[in-house]
Amino acid sequence: MKGSDGFVQAYNAQAAVDATVQVIVAHERRAMTHSIALSFEDGVTRFVDARPGETVADAAYRLGINIPLDCRDGACGTCKCRVESGAYDGGSYIEDALTEAEAATGLALACQARPKSDLVVAIPAASTACKTRPQAFETTRRGVERLSATSLAFTLDRPAGLAFLPGQYVNLGVPGTDLHRSYSFSSVPGADRLDFLVRDIPDGLMSGWLRAAQPGTAMAFTGPTGSFYLRNVTRPLLFLAGGTGLAPFLSMLGRLAETDCTQPVRLVYGVTNDADLVGLDALDAYAAKLPGFAYVTTVAAEGSAHPRRGYVTAHVDPAWLNGGDVDVYLCGPPPMVDAVRGRLAADGVTPAAFHTEKFSPSAPAQPGRLAA
Ligand SMILES: Cc1cc2nc3c(=O)[nH]c(=O)nc-3n(C[C@H](O)[C@H](O)[C@H](O)COP(=O)(O)OP(=O)(O)OC[C@H]3O[C@@H](n4cnc5c(N)ncnc54)[C@H](O)[C@@H]3O)c2cc1C
Ligand code: FES
Known part of the structure; x- marks a missing residue:
């Protein structure tokens, strides 16, 4: 009996060790994989996990996503893509496939690039051409x-x-x-x-x-x-939001608050009427959490008693443009986006990067209705 108890104890102890080893292996495997967001030309984004040492192309292919490839050897340049954010090893290739100047701007070869962190990779092809979809x-x-x-x-x-x-x-x-x-x-x-x-x-x-x-x-x-997503933050950010166009900025601010972002982040949030001004508690919370973040609001309606009136462009402090060395993100109803883009261009402002999203209505506009 005693022998049998000893055997059971030894068996249970071994089983516990095996289970622990499995948990550790699974944890390490998870820790070693990197998530790659493949962002296609038509706005569709698919996420794939790259196994240790795997290239972007191989990770995509394993999920049935056929990004454009030819030689798979770093020789033809067919798989050229843009790494929007994250760290990677560019691998080996010839100058004809990817020049040093191209690599310096973030272009990479999907058949060669191996993630060293989570990546966002813009694929210059539509999702359908790569046999995938949302x-x-x-x-x-x-x-x-x-x-x-x-x-x-x-x-x-x-x-x-x-x-x-x-x-x-x-x-x-x-x-x-x-x-x-x-x-x-x-x-x-x-x-x-x-x-x-x-x-x-x-x-x-x-x-x-x-x-x-x-x-x-x-x-x-x-x-x-959508391609309106937060890129690597390497310079000051200027966010311009119209109405519920604030939504994507709340998500971006949430992400920034999780990082050790040291760049200044300014938001000008404009609405048509006082009642449209919402989300201020969330913005105040981000202002308290994110050292470089500050925001101002403005209301366009004539009768508003809001301290700042008019459109968002009227409330952009020229210093926030940082002489053009700024990433501008602009989101709101189409007339607002067009007006702000036109105003910045007329003022001779050419930001280092300019990302826009229009909240276009799906249904045809009714006569006399104003987008806000
Ligand atoms: C990429 C993208 C992202 C978007 N994200 C958001 C978002 O985060 N939050 C959000 O609120 N909307 C967003 N929109 C707009 C959203 O998709 C709908 O169009 C909007 O919510 C109206 O839908 P509905 O069914 O309530 O009205 P609908 O039935 O579509 O419209 C009824 C009537 O109202 C008109 N109309 C539509 N929008 C407006 C408006 N803003 N002002 C005045 N009249 C209008 C229409 O032309 C139509 O005549 C986004 C649009 C796009 C393209
Ligand atoms: S497929 Fe030819 S360089 Fe990548």
């Missing part, structure tokens, strides 16, 4: 919060397997229809819930559905999508 997800609606007479916030459960870049959006199906509406995440990518900030359009299809729907309702979306 991922489809099903989730449930957690809740809707009225932020003001004109604005709502809503939350979805985060479906398993969803990853996105701060600033991206999804195409959310309007339940009971075959229509969808696009919404930018306002939450930070790693959060367990997905938050959105929405303009409440009185006779809007999705707006009306959100107002009436019960928590727990099933919803479906495809994504993530």
